[in-house]
Amino acid sequence: MKMIIQPRDERTQPARIIAGYPQTPLRSPKEPLVKRAPTLSELSGPLEVAKRVKLLGGDIAGQGEKQAIGQLIHLRVRVLDEDGAPVGGAVVEMWQANAAGRYIHPNDDDHAPPDPNFYGAARVVTDESGVFELRTVKPGAYPVPTRDGWWRPPHVHFSVFGRVWLARLVTQMYFPGEPLNAQDRILNAVPDAAARDSLVARYIPPGVEPYNALVFEHQIVLRGRAATPAQP
Amino acid sequence: MMIPTGEATIGPFFPPRYVDAGANDLTVFEGRKAKGEAIEIHGRVMQEDGTALENLIVEIWQADAGGIFRHPADPRHAQADPNFLGWGRAATDAQGNYRFKTIRPGAQEGRAPHINFMVMFSGLMRILKTTMFFEDGKDPVLMAVPAARRSLLIAKGNYEFNIRLRGENETPFFDD
Numbered sequence: 001m002k003m004i005i006q007p008r009d010e011r012t013q014p015a016r017i018i019a020g021y022p023q024t025p026l027r028s029p030k031e032p033l034v035k036r037a038p039t040l041s042e043l044s045g046p047l048e049v050a051k052r053v054k055l056l057g058g059d060i061a062g063q064g065e066k067q068a069i070g071q072l073i074h075l076r077v078r079v080l081d082e083d084g085a086p087v088g089g090a091v092v093e094m095w096q097a098n099a100a101g102r103y104i105h106p107n108d109d110d111h112a113p114p115d116p117n118f119y120g121a122a123r124v125v126t127d128e129s130g131v132f133e134l135r136t137v138k139p140g141a142y143p144v145p146t147r148d149g150w151w152r153p154p155h156v157h158f159s160v161f162g163r164v165w166l167a168r169l170v171t172q173m174y175f176p177g178e179p180l181n182a183q184d185r186i187l188n189a190v191p192d193a194a195a196r197d198s199l200v201a202r203y204i205p206p207g208v209e210p211y212n213a214l215v216f217e218h219q220i221v222l223r224g225r226a227a228t229p230a231q232p
Numbered sequence: 233m234m235i236p237t238g239e240a241t242i243g244p245f246f247p248p249r250y251v252d253a254g255a256n257d258l259t260v261f262e263g264r265k266a267k268g269e270a271i272e273i274h275g276r277v278m279q280e281d282g283t284a285l286e287n288l289i290v291e292i293w294q295a296d297a298g299g300i301f302r303h304p305a306d307p308r309h310a311q312a313d314p315n316f317l318g319w320g321r322a323a324t325d326a327q328g329n330y331r332f333k334t335i336r337p338g339a340q341e342g343r344a345p346h347i348n349f350m351v352m353f354s355g356l357m358r359i360l361k362t363t364m365f366f367e368d369g370k371d372p373v374l375m376a377v378p379a380a381r382r383s384l385l386i387a388k389g390n391y392e393f394n395i396r397l398r399g400e401n402e403t404p405f406f407d408d
Contacts, residue, residue: 001304005408012235014357023355026279027397033407036376039343041363042408044303045293046319051262053252053321082234095247103245107287121247157243159250159352164305165293166408170352170359172240189357190238199238221234 002227003043003081005166012195014186020150021185038166045165049091056123059135068118070099070137074213075201079130079160081167083225086130090222093159094134095121101140101152112142135213141180153180153187162222173218174200242289244354251289256322258292258334266316268297268335273364273391276328277351280398284328289352290395291321292332299338299345336366344371351395360405364393377404 016028036042046052061068079087097103097120100112104120124132136156144150153174160169174181181187181200190196204215254260259270273292277285295301296313303309313335322330337345344365351360363373365386374382381404387393395403 003305007408008236013238014240016357018357021355024357026281026283027285027353027355028357029360029402029405030280030398031381031402031404034377034404035407036373038408039372040301040306040340041293041295041343041346041348041373042361044301044305046317047303048317049319052255052317052319054249056249080234082236084234093250095245095250097245104247105245106248107244119247121249157240157246159242159246164303165348165350166361168291168350168359169237170239170242171237172243186240186357195235195238198235199240219237221237223236225233 001163003164003167003224004227005038005043005164005224008223009192011192012190014189015191018185018189020146020148022146042166043164045163045167046161047089047163049161050125053091053123055125056121058122058124058133060119060122061135061137062117066117068098068137069115072213073136073138074210074215075134075136075156075218076215077132077218077220079126079132079220079222081162081222081224081226085226086128087162087222088126088128088130090126090130091123091161092126092132093121093123094156096136096139096156097142099137099140101142112140138175138214150183150185151180153178153184158220160220160222162224164224167222167224169220169222171220172199175216176200176203239358241354241357242352246289251321251323256320256330256332258317258320258332261315261317264315266296266335267313270333271336271391272331272333273347273387273393274329274331275393275395277324277330277395278328278397282399285353286324286326286328288324289321290324290330291350292319292334292347294318294334294347295337295340297335297338299340342372344369344374346371346373349395351397356397360397361408362395362403362405366391
């Protein structure tokens with residue numbers, strides 16, 4: 001399982017320093033990043049993280065009397081590599097705000113009510129076709145403490161372990177048709193329009209299972225191609 | 233070819249249980265002790281103005297005591313220590329300090345002993361990657377760094393590895 005990792009098109013990745021996001025200029029390197037030729041060390045990586053961390057089920061909307069408040073949604077996400085080959089067995093960590101836009105986190109005490117039935121985090125493993133599914137509620141938008149009119153649109157955070165160290169990814173997924181998407185400083189830090197659009201999930205019209213939740217599909221592409229692609 | 237998904241900051245609100253108890257101890261895996269010399273690595277993470285950063289995520293990846301990676305890309309992986317995963321995660325405390333217990337990695341063909349680091353934090357739009365070394369030497373990754381900055385990648389004492397995201401003594405990060 002040898003992987004090849006090539007440089008990314010910078011326009012498909014976010015700017016490191018963002019106007020109006022005051023932490024970014026304090027935390028991004030000033031010196032130029034050092035180019036190196038990847039070796040085995042960077043082109044290998046942990047494949048058995050699931051044995052080290054506690055998996056949390058993919059149903060975070062809850063059942064029975066423990067159901068979270070909000071619009072029930074079903075996320076179907078496929079993890080692929082740059083060849084389009086599914087990445088099975090990948091650990092995916094996910095977290096999001098509740099329907100009111102509040103996180104279960106000591107630092108989020110701003111405005112919106114917590115939901116005692118919503119913890120808002122999952123940790124799952126992709127199946128052989130690279131897919132994981134989550135039953136959750138649609139996250140709410142929330143104002144950023146900059147207090148200058150920036151609100152985060154509804155979004156879901158993903159942290160993904162690929163097959164090699166350089167494929168490790170932390171990203172955010174957005175929802176289609178949200179008016180706040182157009183002004184979000186994080187989403188719009190990605191210069192390329194097609195790359196930005198690929199961060200927005202696809203709405204699937206009702207009529208498919210599960211019948212009692214709105215379905216969204218999404219695709220996550222990890223860096224890397226197999227050195228020897230699978231034969232057709 | 234598909235376009236790799238755009239990165240984004242981990243943000244300030246990843247769940248506290250994102251860092252599992254014991255995830256920063258690589259010397260024990262599934263209840264069994266790894267082979268080799270147990271060591272501790274610690275350091276402080278700071279931003280441009282020198283402020284220590286709390287609740288920042290550090291992940292590491294390394295070879296085992298024999299210099300073997302637990303991954304099929306390593307031709308020797310069948311001989312990897314079954315009791316060593318090689319991956320760990322820690323969060324920084326209120327003073328900006330992280331700490332790992334691990335095994336001193338062996339050398340691999342063409343590489344000096346080293347540990348790969350990854351930093352994720354609110355306001356960091358992309359994961360920052362760097363590499364810690366135990367001593368100066370002819371390692372190709374270390375040699376890729378301008379000579380004047382190489383000492384910043386070499387751990388001090390037993391073993392201190394501070395990470396400065398920006399500013400004075402800024403840690404060299406890699407453009408992969």
